[in-house]
Amino acid sequence: xxxxxxxxxxxxxxxxxxxxxxxxxxxxxxxxxxxxxxxxxxxxxxxxxxxxxxxxxxxxxxxxxxxxxxxxxxxxxxxxxxxxxxxxxxxxxxxxxxxxxxxxxxxxxxxxxxxxxxxxxxxxxxxxxxxxxxxxxxxxxxxxxxxxxxxxxxxxxxxxxxxxxxxxxxxxxxxxxxxxxxxxxxxxxxxxxxxxxxxxxxxxxxxxxxxxxxxxxxxxxxxxxxxxxxxxxxxxxxxxxxxxxxxxxxxxxxxxx
Amino acid sequence: xxxxxxxxxxxxxxxxxxxxxxxxxxxxxxxxxxxxxxxxxxxxxxxxxxxxxxxxxxxxxxxxxxxxxxxxxxxxxxxxxxxxxxxxxxxxxxxxxxxxxxxxxx
Numbered sequence: 071x072x073x074x075x076x077x078x079x080x081x082x083x084x085x086x087x088x089x090x091x092x093x094x095x096x097x098x099x100x101x102x103x104x105x106x107x108x109x110x111x112x113x114x115x116x117x118x119x120x121x122x123x124x125x126x127x128x129x130x131x132x133x134x135x136x137x138x139x140x141x142x143x144x145x146x147x148x149x150x151x152x153x154x155x156x157x158x159x160x161x162x163x164x165x166x167x168x169x170x171x172x173x174x175x176x177x178x179x180x181x182x183x184x185x186x187x188x189x190x191x192x193x194x195x196x197x198x199x200x201x202x203x204x205x206x207x208x209x210x211x212x213x214x215x216x217x218x219x220x221x222x223x224x225x226x227x228x229x230x231x232x233x234x235x236x237x238x239x240x241x242x243x244x245x246x247x248x249x250x251x252x253x254x255x256x257x258x259x260x261x262x263x264x265x266x267x268x269x270x271x272x273x274x275x276x277x278x279x280x281x282x283x284x285x286x287x288x289x290x291x292x293x294x295x296x297x298x299x300x301x302x303x304x305x306x307x308x309x310x311x312x313x314x315x316x317x318x319x320x321x322x323x324x325x326x327x
Numbered sequence: 328x329x330x331x332x333x334x335x336x337x338x339x340x341x342x343x344x345x346x347x348x349x350x351x352x353x354x355x356x357x358x359x360x361x362x363x364x365x366x367x368x369x370x371x372x373x374x375x376x377x378x379x380x381x382x383x384x385x386x387x388x389x390x391x392x393x394x395x396x397x398x399x400x401x402x403x404x405x406x407x408x409x410x411x412x413x414x415x416x417x418x419x420x421x422x423x424x425x426x427x428x429x430x431x432x433x
Contacts, residue, residue, distance in 0.1 A: 116333070117399060119350060119397045
């Protein structure tokens with residue numbers, strides 16, 4: 071009985087600990103903690119299923135769309151040079167919206183305003199293909215979101231969401247990803263939640279998916295009501311996570327269990 | 328749309344065992360799942376994969392509903408002569424994709 075009490079007490083202590091930020095030297099991406107086979111799958115461009123989307127994205131990049139009949143390449147040129155490092159800077163500030171937008175939103179803004187084509191639905195094959203193709207051009211580059219006076223309030227909002235307890239399980243993101251990373255949650259290792267490889271191919275999804283899909287999955291897991299795709303809260307959270315992973319190497323399109 | 332990725336070594340020595348990797352984009356819907364309204368989602372899978380080397384079949388696989396989406400098939404064969412390896416995936420709803428890769432054997 072005493073022992074049980076001690077265990078319960080320990081659990082309470084663990085659950086109530088407000089974890090400090092992970093020191094830069096201790097940061098690990100999902101790639102660093104996953105197994106040898108999965109790493110090999112990610113590193114080999116002919117074994118990484120994310121490359122199927124990247125190849126499709128390369129086709130879409132050159133294809134004209136909308137009433138303007140303009141292709142991405144007509145303005146941006148070759149993605150291998152023009153889009154190099156771009157995904158590592160997102161979410162970025164959009165002057166028209168007066169707030170940060172995610173890479174997916176940026177692509178859709180371009181589609182609507184420049185190509186005069188209908189916006190692509192979130193998680194549609196085309197939008198994933200384009201964002202994967204753009205993100206692929208940042209592979210190996212450090213994550214570097216720009217934080218200035220305009221971005222600061224949104225970063226703070228993202229941090230607040232990250233630190234706020236949510237859902238029926240009353241958990242904050244940091245309670246798993248800062249305080250208990252590296253330990254097991256059922257059969258899986260708890261990662262530090264650094265979004266280095268999005269959009270990524272998740273074996274569980276059997277598909278490519280965006281960071282927002284992952285965040286919604288986490289929210290569902292703690293039994294909170296997930297924010298809608300493209301919701302400002304999700305973009306703020308994305309911004310905070312990217313800032314938290316600043317300097318880490320992009321590995322999109324990644325493969326994760 | 329590029330729906331398949333093939334990795335065949337471009338050059339090989341005669342008699343060498345070469346590894347061939349193929350990855351194809353496919354949902355591999357099992358036919359066992361239901362929509363939220365209870366309707367069965369019809370099965371949509373690749374049924375067969377065949378690889379021929381200068382017209383001779385060197386590898387064949389039958390695929391079943393338990394195979395994951397975007398099947399990744401790796402196999403090996405002996406490099407006998409220069410020529411073309413062709414790959415064919417066929418499945419439900421008239422699915423058929425053919426790809427090929429050239430190899431030089433010295």
